[in-house]
Amino acid sequence: MTDITSLSLTSLVDKVKKKELSSEEITKSFIERSEKSKKLNTYITDNFENALNKAKQFDEKPNLDLKLPGIPIAVKDLFCTKDVKTTAGSKILNNFIPPYESTVTQNMWNEGAILLGKLNCDEFAMGSSNETSFFGNVQNPIDENLVPGGSSGGSASALAAHLTPITIGTDTGGSIRQPASFTGTVGLKPTYGSCSRYGIVAFASSLDQAGPMSQNVKDCALLHEIISSYDSKDSTSIDFKRNEYSKELNNNIKGKKIGIPKEYRVDGMPEEIEELWKKGIEYVKDCGAEIIDISLPHTNYALPTYYIVAPAEASSNLARYDGVKYGFRADGINLIDMYEKTRSEGFGSEVQRRIMIGTYVLSSGYYDAYYLKAQKVRKLIKSDFDEAYKNVDAILTPSTPSSAFKIGEKTNDPISMYLNDIFTVPVNLAGLPGISIPAGHDKKGYPLGLQLIGKAFDEQNLLNIAYAMEEKIGFENKISDWWMK
Amino acid sequence: MSIDLKTIKHISKLSRISVDEERANKLAKDLSSIFEFIEKLNELKTDNVEPLTSVAETTLKLRPDEVKSENIREQIIKNSPDSNEDYFVVPKVIE
Structure with a gap:
């Protein structure tokens, strides 16, 4: 694949800046591929016509100083977008047209990005397989009838299928990291208070965070520095010094201390996950970081x-x-x-x-x-992490206890569905940043992810470690375009 | 802990979601298994633990008390299922 849609965000931005590609060419390519990918059911609402007009407008007077110059981006349908229908995957908001824009999406448009459409998700972000959406299941581009994970399932699927160069999701208990893991993509759940919740359809306010989902860590860092901002419209937004995450991205993690929590070895976890974790530990060591066994007793x-x-x-x-x-x-x-x-x-x-x-x-x-x-137990869980971070810089765990499962496989048993989030939920409860990066495949050829958990507000370190590991792992996503055949 | 039909009907009323008999039975079964799962927390002694109400350890910022009114009445009303001029219309509540 050498067409436009297979390029990473960073290379698209680069090509626009060098005037090798126009916003219109890029936007057209993603629209055409999206049109041919309806079978995946990733979009709830498309904004193709508007997007194309905006792309043309951009090309007439291109501002190449922007960080996302004329880049089309589809977003989870949980972000309110002014004058574009926002459903949260629910019948109850089926006809809702917001008169305002979420801060996170506004930050993207301010840097030149163009709204391509609104992506499917579990209803009100409540689900781990995208099967609770009023607008139907989403197909995982990895294989037919496979869930893409959830709740940001449409986002993960559209990203992995190259229908959008990058996307944003929201994560309340794993809704960015688990679908990223299921689709072989990168997903970051930032520190609570890093990205504004203004204009995001609320699920659980003390846990919800928006974050980037991308093909690689560098793209992730770039989008994160754009969407993360202090916002007076969100009373829990935190005013701290934010890095230029993409500029400061550095794969030298020599001497960093990475914790391995023994409590994440759960009963019934497939051997493949255990193997992946072990491999992850080796990658970290190869990068010159130190492995330290830790305990998070209340996991x-x-x-x-x-x-x-x-x-x-x-x-x-x-x-x-x-x-x-x-x-x-x-x-x-x-x-x-x-x-x-x-x-x-x-x-x-x-x-x-x-x-x-x-x-x-x-x-x-x-x-x-x-x-x-x-x-009270939440306090104990947070204290576990506080204690661990006295000795380590970040924590390495698997992202999920299994690879993606079949549509319908877990819909009858809520508990088995909830168990999907066993490794991601503690991070939300403690308000910490966590990132899932693709790290391997299981026997079926489905992607598996590893999760890195960082200290609060320490996204830079987290991204750096992920960046270094990504290089060692050399993951390649196997997408056959089966849905177009 | 098992959640019985009577409890389901009570919370259905509190949450303003009507449920028929079949759905109530299904909910009683689902919620019972979920609460059984949740009750694992009782293994922990938490008498001396402070509850965590927010992970963000900041105090709320104050802002000047200024009117920032934009005239968006029409935009707001436009989304309502039933309206009359500048008002939302609901079923009659006063005889």
Whole structure:
């Protein structure tokens, strides 16, 4: 493949700056390939016509000082985009057209990027396989009838299939890193407070973070430096000194200390994952970094904690969908009946399930037993990491306990679906940055990812380690374009 | 812990999501298994642990109390399922 769509973001930017490619040529290429890839069901809403017009406008007066000069980018449909339908993968927002723009996407447009379309995702980002979307399953370009992971499944699939040069997702419990791992791509969940949550459809506010998904670490660093910003419109946005992550990217990690947490060796984990992890350790050593065994004793309690905290916050955030001000409305004989029918018909079953869990744990008489308890355990989980970081610079784990699974394989058992996020959830609970990089293939030829977890606000170090490892790993994604045949 | 049908009906009411009998039964089964999973937390003694309410250890910033009104009424109303001039319309609540 030597066509435009196979190029990385960094080379596209480079070619635009050297005037070897125009924004129109690039945009057209991605649109054409997207048109031929409808079978993957990655797009909920396309913005192709607008994108092409914007590309032409850009070419008329190109500003080549921008970091994303005329680069078309499709984004997860959880980001509000002004005047472009934003659904969050839900029937209840099926007709919602935001009158405002999310800060993260605005940051991209400010650097010259062009909105290509809105990508499929699990409904309200609640899912690990993209199977809860009202707009249907997404196919993983790796193989037919394979889930792309979730909730940023459309983003991961579109990226791996080269329908967008780079993309953004959101990660509440692993929703960037797990689909990145399932599709052989790179996904970064930044430190909580690094990227503004303004204009992102809320799921669990104390856990949600937006982040870049890319073909390689360098692209990831570039997009991250663009989307990460202090924003007064998000009260949890943190005002810290942000690096120019791509410029400062450095693969010299000699002497860095990498922790290996013994608790991440879980029962029933396939041998292939264990092997991959061992290989990862060797790669790190090859780079001149030091391996240190560490313990994160409360790891096993992360998922139960998450399944209290996240649904509790979701039940509160999703109370706003009442069929009055925007979105879907079902008719009712009175106001209460209208609310109840709207929410019953408008939300899918996984979302309803989580709203009910959240409502229950916050209800009178149960708050202390569940929500308060979970907040206390969350503290213990965070303290584990604080303790570990006294001795190490970053932590290396597998990204997921398995490779991508078949569509329909886990839909009947919520717990087995939830277990997908066992290695990613603790990172959200502690508010830390985590990155998944492709590191190998299993026997079926499906990609497997390794996760690096960093200290809070230490994305530069995290990216550097990922960059060094990426070079050693030399991963190549096997995409056959089966869906076009 | 098992969640019974009566509890499901109670939380369905609290969360304003109507569920029929079949769905309620399914939810009772699902939630029971989820709560069984969640109850693992009871293994831990947490009496002396401070709850973590936010991972971001910052205090809320203050801003000047200025009106920043933009005239976006029309844009806002446009998204509503039912409106009348500048108002959202809901089923009648007062006799």
